[in-house]
Amino acid sequence: MDLLSRILYDMVYHTTPILLCVLGGLFAYKAGVLNIALEGMMLAGSFIAVFVALQTQNTFLIYLSALLVCAVIGLIFAYLAVNKKGNVIIIGLAINMLVPAIASFILQFMGVPNLTAKWVNPVNFRFDIPLIKDIPYLGPILSGHPLGTYIGLIMIFVASVVLYKTRFGIYTRVIGESPNAATSLGIQANKYATWAILIGALCSAVAGLNLSFERLGIFTNGMTAGRGFIAIAAIYCGKGKPVQSALYALIFGLARSLAINLSVFAGSISALFDIIPYLLMIAILAVNSAYEIRNFRMRTYW
């Protein structure tokens, strides 16, 4: 693969986990719940995936268990945040603390630094999409990825439809934007908020699974390395709109891919490449809202 197409391929590769978190997390965002536990949920997903992969080679089981565990975490979050009206930031931080703690407790117990499922060979999880792979330039970039990536890409479309074309999506947006309207019409805010959070959890599961299992067959504690927070940032930048938010996720993917692919030539300074996506995002945000408020004469928009 030549450098350019490699960079683009890696862009997709690095975007995947963030993209999944974004598309899952934006439901909670729209429902007015700040879910900073994406990070923890993703880590849980990546842990369980490899952990189960050590017991069985049944991929279905591996996916299932990762999804289940994250669903449970999601439900806990939802119960505390929605039903118990707990402080979402505390809950989120707590989960982000708890998951790695439990993981390292188990690692400690097993007496290993990290989990490696030797039977996993990432190549076997990549597959080409019949038609797409033959598209001249796009083919090699979009094709030949693991399942998680395709789920992510499809989710962009799915999320858009669900959010704007189904009752669930509509109500989710309502309870976030004007809870009073929801209650005054007897829309059960709690139910929809819970589901919104749950979707985030499930997507994080796939994200984590992609990170640890599909890519490496390895789990190391803290391997999510803040991707969950990046996802939140992306969601906020995209105002929770699926396509926009996905684009922001893509920016990160691109910058990350650039950083790594160019570092071979750039040397140690390449360490600083990693900050490009963040600065880029902030710049975009600033320009965006600077444009939005260009004829703002109001002094009270805080």
Add this chain to the structure above:
Amino acid sequence: MKSNKTLINLLNSVLPVLLALLIGAILILAIGENPFEAYGIMFGKSLFTLRGLTNTLHAAGPLLLTGAAIAITFRAGLFNMGVEGQLLIGGFMAGLVGAYLHISNPFLHKAVAFAVGAAAGVLFALIPALLRAYFRVDEMVVTLTLNYVMMTILEYLSSGPFRDQGAGYVTTPTIDQSAMFTRFGSTRLTPFFILALLVFGILWYLNAKTEFGYKIEAIGKNPEFSEATGLRVRRSIIMLILVSGAISGFAGAGHMMSQEYKYTLSFSGVTGLGWDGMLVSLLGSHSPLGIVISSIFYSALKTGADNINMYTSIPKEIVAVIQGIIILFLSIRFLNERFGLLEKLSKKKGEKNGPAL
């Protein structure tokens, strides 16, 4: 009524801890260890021995400050998540001052380091502050992302330009003795803790007794009202974020000069003092007294973890688990203002002789 409220608040913070400890006990039993011994050591050696207590207070110092830094912004409705980054840059700069500026006068040396650290915090906070105030950019996103930017930059600086070449791992040179806080006797406690208390006290006073506090409350609860009644919201927002940045930078500098003495990639610990501070502040529901208590409680947990793996064969990870569970439970109120049952009571008696409260 009032006393009742405080009782409930107390219960609301004690119950979760007990519950979490219970779960922890089960875990410890499960791996065939003795919970009582574990807890005995965990709390005994972190609160009820001089060495332990002083260790705990020592660790509480930075948390007090980061907690306060979070509180003043959160209460003003500003979701400032940048304390971690501001603390890091503060600590880093203080570290440079400590290592490269050789000021023989220990007092002066520390003063300069603090000044530089706080200033660094302020400058770094300036970005989200201005973006928020003049461009309406969501401060949460900006601060959240800038944390990573700062971590990356500092990692580069500490492993490149400012690296201690002798060292076998990434670290800046150790700061001069003149920049190190000397401990009280054999304890780890240093004058920095007193300093932290002092700063905290001043903030508390300003908050309770001056327009500073009024601004925070008003802007937090109704910015439009605040603007209409002449509080100059834009200015105030900038001011608050910068103050928060200053405190965070100050905390970082203190941590550098009283604990770390050099900038390493694990400068602010596993969870990060900034994030710890956010928890401390949230758990203390942003109230001064609450923050004091929760910061001490939280650092007791930390030193407790240390003792567990210092004196027992129980993996320290289990303490982290308990820690997480406690915080998880603390996030919700187990009891509402009037206990659940009293609520029902008042419903029943309601018709006749008014509610029970």
Add this chain to the structure above:
Amino acid sequence: GGGTESGGTGPKASDLKVGVVCSAAGQNDTGYNKALVEKVKQLAEENGFHAQIVEPTSGVQNALETLAADGYNLVFSMEYDFEALVNGVGGAKPIAEQFPNTTFVVFNDNPNVDEAGNVKHKNVYSVLFNINEPSYLAGYLYVLVNEEQAKLFGDGYNMVSPDVARVAGFVGGTNSNGILVFGYGFVQGMNDAAAELGVKYEYLSKNDAGFSDPALGSTIAGTFYDNNANVVFAAAGVVGDGISSKAKEVGRLAVQVDANLDEQQPGYVLTSVLKLTNVPAETFVKALVAGTLDQLDNLQTFGIESKATDITDLSVIEKFVVDKEAWAAIKAKVDAKRQAIGSGSLKVVNVQIGETFDPALCPNVVIK
């Protein structure tokens, strides 16, 4: 108290207390801590003394102080953090001075000497490993193997033929002498082999990959393999796991460090550069039990002859090679080099003890 002292040499073994303060990687790392911890535990079993393993959460300093204050006789400090121990911080006296009855052992550096080169504290021992030497062997081995790849590797592999390119990659955790020492030894080994065969090699490196993110490791390795490297030398903790799995993915080779990780991805890990901390552990504990610690030199260097540092016996990769004669020949050559190093006739640069690496001395390796 109680029992009579055995031959006046220190207290009874059962009264002894040995502590290990692990480095950040923890006692279950890929080998550096683990090997020592397990040996200490085993010896504790055999000699019936108490061993305490500590993964410090509030600083090495606090851990050392606590153990010493608790009257531990021997404390291994695995972390690269000597300031408090040797020089003292925050106005406190050096820990070594505060607790003269405790013996401290530190690794990977010799901080215990002043400008004049005199030992500062009698009760502080420094352990150095000459991992530059096995690294040399690894580099030497790789070139030989790479040149013979056609004979050695059957299907399942996807090497870049020497006629296309001759490349090796190196991934280090941090840009420090402790890490670079691996790379330079490796380069020197490559150079000698390349010189013998009259070929030129390229050497790609990323020295700041950290020690924690295998995903990163795998991507970096990926870029190296894309640039025609047939081997990537991983000296970056668990980042290496990602590199091995990448090697397997693309059907090429990795070289690991610290413990014997050849089984990590059998057939795709060429060898591991061993750094066996259990050897020094045994030396010191035995001395402690025998009460002969003070007879040891305060600087303990473990070279290839000590068996504390070496490359693996290659038994794992051997199962995968096709042409056994060619393989035997290669092994013989490597053994010869091992002899030469052991006997001191071959000198490998060791940047960890302050020597400087001069690329000019390795004309056959182009360092990118």
Add this chain to the structure above:
Amino acid sequence: MSTILETKDLTKKFGDFTANDKINLTVEEGEIKAIVGENGAGKSTLMNMLYRQIPPTSGEIFLRGKPIEFQSPRDAIQHGIGMVHQHFMLVPSFKVYENILLGTEIPDAKLRFLVDSKKEQQECAELVKKYGFDLDVNEVVENLSVGQQQKIEILKMLYRNVDILILDEPTSVLTPQEVDELLLQLKELKAQGKTIILITHKLREVMEVSDSVTVIKKGQIIGNVKTSETNEAELAQMMVGRKVLLTVQNDHSVQESPETIYTVRDLTTNNTYGNVVVDHVSFEIRKGEIYGIAGVEGNGQSELVKLLSGMMEATGGTVHYKGEDITNLWANELRSIGIAIIPEDRYAQGLCKEMTLSANSIAGSTRSDAFKKNGVYDSKKIREHCQKLIDRYEIRIADFDGTVSQLSGGNAQKLIIAREMRSQPDFLIASQPTRGVDIGAIEFIHQQILDFRNRGGAVLLISSELSEVMSLSDRIGVMYKGKILGEVDPLETSETQIGLLMAGAVPQEVV
């Protein structure tokens, strides 16, 4: 006519405060029932219980004679009871039709899980036509005027074809035109057989549309009368418990001094979308004069007030006060030179609902030494100050240490006025001072404004309540499309003439 809705000893307690006390309300089928009462009397609470927005503490509700136990507003709607809240419950970013159908979306014929927005738009368009509203169902709600938004609320209920429609203060935010329109529509609905319960503070409206009136005071029903058998004065007396002057005695003979104190020249600004909303507005106010600005809501009055109260920046023009240029000064600066402001929205700009009474009582003068002892706040002084305001202005409170949210609209408004007057200003900007406030309070507030004028103060009065402007002002400027179309003297101008101006007719025709 048969009874359609009936409550028996319906009671609501908030903590230890009884908002509704054994209410026995009877509503006949097909009538328009008006419910009046002072702020905080318990009207909204009662309605919220009928609609099951909040659960009753005790008591029963009978619908067509049968007792009903609703669990949620949804139940209420299904049983044909709909409510339009005083504070709208719309989703700003949603389109009109989406809001109307919220909760009863139309599923796609084939793919059941999708909603059929095509069909939805059609149905809503038809609905709008059927009831003769003028609305674009594809418009996004946040760009609509308050009046239009209210129509959506009503349509929301009509779509769910409720037989009983509850409206809580529907007119308090409407322009005169919109009010008339609404009242017509209510009659129309009644003609179509709907039963309507109408809460309002405006007795004129009560007399105009209602069939019967129920008066609530302090959470209890103190009277049920047929509209035909009563009059405004009587109702007013029932509500407040004393005689009320429905229009204050404005002694126009009080001569304003010739000295102009406040001058606005060509003031101009634009809104967020960049279109000019205040367009070269000029006027001047003399000492001892009330200058009224009349105009249909949404013709730039709000923006004008924001400009003059330091909440908005002018793109052009100047404002002079006592000779000095105060254009684009900030609120704090305006206050420091003796300008008092009664803002348009009491809960948005005037008060902070979640802050204590005393904290609100020092708003705007937080720097004043009156509340400090050696440099820092002295809570004793502050509390005394607050108590003074409460006593002097007879503000009805439940808990002194409680928050402002305990106050009813009227009392909340009183608190603002008390606070602003306390600073002894020379110039008062009063915007919609009596919106949503009961007549007792209205009388009081009007009196305050006049007294201030009579003490030689100057007042800028902005109100969409034409009668209010007419009765208080010494001069009236009429705003239309951001311009001041003309200035008239209330004494020799009729409401219709002003109405013409408000509708945009050019001045010449009037003078």
